[in-house]
Amino acid sequence: MDFxxxxxxxxxxxxxxxxxxxxxxxxxxxxxxxxxxxxxxIFNALTGLRQHTGNWPGKTVSGARGxxxxxxxxxxxxxxxxxxxxxxxxxxxxxxxDFICFSRPAVTVVVTDATCLERNLNLxxxxxxxxxxxxxxxxxxxxxxxKKIHLDLPALSQLLGVPVVGTNARDGQGLxxxxxxxxxxAFNLESLHPARVxxxxxxxxxxxxxxxxxxxxxxxxxxxxxxxxxLLEGDSTILSSLQRHLGxxxxxxxxxxxxxxxxRQKGGSTFQDAVVSALVDRAEKIASRVVRLENMEQNRLxxxxxxxxxxxxxxxxxxxxxxxxVFWITIxxxxxxxxxxxxxxxxxxxxxxxxxxxxxxxxxxxxxxVSGLYKTLTWxxxxxxxxxxxxxxxxxxxxxxxxxxxxAFNLDNSFKKARAHGKQALTMCMGFxxxxxxxxxxxxxDSPRERLIATITNNFVPCNGRFPLLIALSTIxxxxxxxxxxxxxxxxxxxxxxxxxxxxxxxxxxxLSATALKGLPSSFTLELPPYRMPRVGRVLMRSIMDRTLxxxxxxVTVAAPAGLVIWFMANVTVDGASLLKHGAAFLEPLARLMGxxxxxxxxxxxxFPANELVIPxxxxxxxxxxxMLELESLEDxxxxxxxxxxxxLTAVCTxxxxxxxxxxxxTLLTIRQETNSFKMTFLSFLVPTLTGIIxxxxxxxxxxxxxxx
Amino acid sequence: xxYLAKIDAKGLVKMHxxxxxxxxxxxxxxxxxxxxxxxxxxxxxxxxxxxxxGTLVESLRKSPSGDPTAYQIRGAVIALRSEEAxxxxxxxxx
Numbered sequence: 001m002d003f004x005x006x007x008x009x010x011x012x013x014x015x016x017x018x019x020x021x022x023x024x025x026x027x028x029x030x031x032x033x034x035x036x037x038x039x040x041x042i043f044n045a046l047t048g049l050r051q052h053t054g055n056w057p058g059k060t061v062s063g064a065r066g067x068x069x070x071x072x073x074x075x076x077x078x079x080x081x082x083x084x085x086x087x088x089x090x091x092x093x094x095x096x097x098d099f100i101c102f103s104r105p106a107v108t109v110v111v112t113d114a115t116c117l118e119r120n121l122n123l124x125x126x127x128x129x130x131x132x133x134x135x136x137x138x139x140x141x142x143x144x145x146x147k148k149i150h151l152d153l154p155a156l157s158q159l160l161g162v163p164v165v166g167t168n169a170r171d172g173q174g175l176x177x178x179x180x181x182x183x184x185x186a187f188n189l190e191s192l193h194p195a196r197v198x199x200x201x202x203x204x205x206x207x208x209x210x211x212x213x214x215x216x217x218x219x220x221x222x223x224x225x226x227x228x229x230x231l232l233e234g235d236s237t238i239l240s241s242l243q244r245h246l247g248x249x250x251x252x253x254x255x256x257x258x259x260x261x262x263x264r265q266k267g268g269s270t271f272q273d274a275v276v277s278a279l280v281d282r283a284e285k286i287a288s289r290v291v292r293l294e295n296m297e298q299n300r301l302x303x304x305x306x307x308x309x310x311x312x313x314x315x316x317x318x319x320x321x322x323x324x325x326v327f328w329i330t331i332x333x334x335x336x337x338x339x340x341x342x343x344x345x346x347x348x349x350x351x352x353x354x355x356x357x358x359x360x361x362x363x364x365x366x367x368x369x370v371s372g373l374y375k376t377l378t379w380x381x382x383x384x385x386x387x388x389x390x391x392x393x394x395x396x397x398x399x400x401x402x403x404x405x406x407x408a409f410n411l412d413n414s415f416k417k418a419r420a421h422g423k424q425a426l427t428m429c430m431g432f433x434x435x436x437x438x439x440x441x442x443x444x445x446d447s448p449r450e451r452l453i454a455t456i457t458n459n460f461v462p463c464n465g466r467f468p469l470l471i472a473l474s475t476i477x478x479x480x481x482x483x484x485x486x487x488x489x490x491x492x493x494x495x496x497x498x499x500x501x502x503x504x505x506x507x508x509x510x511x512l513s514a515t516a517l518k519g520l521p522s523s524f525t526l527e528l529p530p531y532r533m534p535r536v537g538r539v540l541m542r543s544i545m546d547r548t549l550x551x552x553x554x555x556v557t558v559a560a561p562a563g564l565v566i567w568f569m570a571n572v573t574v575d576g577a578s579l580l581k582h583g584a585a586f587l588e589p590l591a592r593l594m595g596x597x598x599x600x601x602x603x604x605x606x607x608f609p610a611n612e613l614v615i616p617x618x619x620x621x622x623x624x625x626x627x628m629l630e631l632e633s634l635e636d637x638x639x640x641x642x643x644x645x646x647x648x649l650t651a652v653c654t655x656x657x658x659x660x661x662x663x664x665x666x667t668l669l670t671i672r673q674e675t676n677s678f679k680m681t682f683l684s685f686l687v688p689t690l691t692g693i694i695x696x697x698x699x700x701x702x703x704x705x706x707x708x709x
Numbered sequence: 710x711x712y713l714a715k716i717d718a719k720g721l722v723k724m725h726x727x728x729x730x731x732x733x734x735x736x737x738x739x740x741x742x743x744x745x746x747x748x749x750x751x752x753x754x755x756x757x758x759x760x761x762x763g764t765l766v767e768s769l770r771k772s773p774s775g776d777p778t779a780y781q782i783r784g785a786v787i788a789l790r791s792e793e794a795x796x797x798x799x800x801x802x803x
Contacts, residue, residue: 085757118783272753273756273761276756277756280759280783310772310773312773409772409777412777413774413776416776523750524789525793526787529786
């Protein structure tokens with residue numbers, strides 16, 4: 001849920017990542033590292049920015065940039081996508097590789113995970129092949145200590161030939177040492193002798209032979225041995241990168257291609273394996289000299305937890321119970337503060353009205369500003385703020401703990417059967433916060449086909465803009481019917497909605513796989529990171545500051561002008577009826593068929609800028625006065641709906657249509673940016689809308705046929 | 710199942726060493742990677758996980774619905790679908 005200042009930036013394509021704009025005298029520092037090593041935490045700690053962090057690989061999907069100062073020198077820090085390798089298996093790896101190779105940062109910091117050093121060294125060694133201007137940051141030292149893993153960092157520094165700094169970014173430990181090390185490498189105050197992996201005589205000879213054939217201009221611009229090795233491996237992306245970043249003319253590319261295939265013939269396809277094996281061997285050797293495990297069973301506790309939370313017996317029940325618990329706490333905890341806020345806003349509204357009267361302002365001005373703008377605004381705040389302030393911290397807690405990848409692990413088989421990607425479960429979790437963020441997170445899926453499926457179906461997951469509607473309707477129509485167990489029943493209804501949206505996602509993914517996006521699942525690997533103790537205080541602050549207030553701020557900025565527009569639509573009359581009524585009358589036939597009414601469908605359409613608006617618009621439309629009644633509690637809302645002919649079926653169909661309808665404006669815009677295709681954007685609009693219309697018609701028709709409503 | 714005759718360092722022929730694909734390794738047991746039969750990007754990805762010949766892999770557990778399976782590979786826990794694991798030839802360690 002990347003709702004931070006950078007989220008808009010991360011939506012932009014990566015084109016400009018390679019040429020960051022620099023202030024005079026500023027030095028570029030690249031931040032590389034495996035996914036989930038705390039790279040973003042380090043980035044945030046150094047720059048004071050708030051990139052989203054959480055315990056699952058692939059949160060940072062694009063290069064955020066931030067600045068910091070050390071010893072009166074300015075540094076521009078570029079957060080590269082987390083990768084295990086630079087051998088260009090994916091777009092992210094290509095971006096990271098091209099940045100380190102062609103943008104030539106003054107220093108590249110490689111962030112590694114102290115609890116899993118050997119695996120991280122693979123990337124360190126690959127970076128060292130490109131550049132010696134490297135600082136290795138060994139993060140999560142406290143986790144390593146907790147797991148009784150001892151690390152000899154001076155020895156590691158000696159073996160790698162570059163500075164090594166141990167950090168604990170979450171607590172800010174080691175950051176000044178890191179800055180100092182970066183400074184020293186940037187200004188050549190450190191004697192570097194970067195370790196280079198030896199690949200055995202056959203490969204080295206072939207590389208030397210190939211490098212000898214490079215033109216003079218190429219020799220200056222890239223590390224020849226490195227380039228030769230990539231060509232020998234048969235990495236075709238490197239050639240297009242050479243063309244793109246160095247402007248290498250086409251004939252020269254052709255010549256390189258020919259030369260490399262000639263040399264490659266001698267080694268066959270074994271070069272690739274030889275390179276990777278040599279890297280892995282070297283990493284293993286280094287780790288064996290640096291890492292000492294006091295307790296061989298370092299992951300015993302993690303395994304015990306996983307044996308339960310991903311077991312055949314308990315895996316699914318625990319998942320549902322956790323989600324249900326989160327909803328229950330949210331609903332039962334939000335009631336009281338919501339009422340308090342409402343009362344407070346109502347009190348100041350009376351004061352405001354008195355002020356308007358005393359100033360002798362015309363009725364329409366008071367109507368537009370107070371009954372329109374102020375009421376919509378405060379309603380949105382009173383209804384949305386408390387549940388979000390509870391829901392987001394709870395969800396962040398699960399995220400920080402490392403539970404989300406387990407959810408993906410549990411659910412992968414369902415996605416496989418739908419011919420989709422298991423990581424789609426993670427993008428759906430992001431969608432809970434905001435579908436636009438969910439769409440951006442689809443970049444963690446490598447295969448283009450499966451990424452599109454995840455993108456198009458992301459909107460089936462209700463974002464927090466739709467949660468208030470779902471929570472309100474579950475509470476007043478389903479919870480009310482359950483009497484004493486009201487909040488439990490409401491939480492159950494909410495859980496049911498999520499399960500419905502999950503099954504629809506699978507179904508639609510499968511249908512897409514058979515039609516518009518034909519194909520079979522591509523390869524899938526998912527890392528289950530070690531559990532980490534969440535910092536409760538930090539989680540609270542971060543989720544309230546970064547998520548709750550950000551989302552609320554967006555809702556408010558959209559709700560305020562929309563409140564005005566809707567007030568006018570409800571009050572400007574043509575032929576004796578308001579504009580809203582005309583619109584509703586036009587939509588009435590279709591709406592009836594769907595178990596809704598014209599005003600509800602109208603509210604969804606007018607709510608296109610932001611889903612948060614649907615309920616306020618609906619309330620306004622129902623009130624003949626053209627503004628909201630004195631709604632102080634959800635009970636008042638229930639009475640209003642009942643007075644307008646709502647039944648349980650209306651509530652169910654409204655909830656279903658809230659789950660399944662067109663994405664909001666922001667999300668569609670994001671889809672357009674991410675897919676670069678009008679066709680896919682249109683499909684993303686059409687698929688959920690049609691799904692919603694069809695489901696509502698079927699449910700309403702069946703219920704009426706059976707005489708249930 | 711495949712049987713392989715291997716000549717060890719002393720020149721002795723070791724017969725009937727049992728090789729299986731990783732997806733058939735029972736949860737709770739360990740095996741050593743012998744070779745990958747995957748090609749292209751899948752091979753690359755598996756190599757990047759550290760699955761080169763000689764790597765010890767432990768099968769930890771299957772997902773509740775039977776697939777994917779979680780493996781301990783070089784200190785990390787990685788889930789692989791049976792399709793990928795089927796392309797990794799291993800020698801079970803007893």
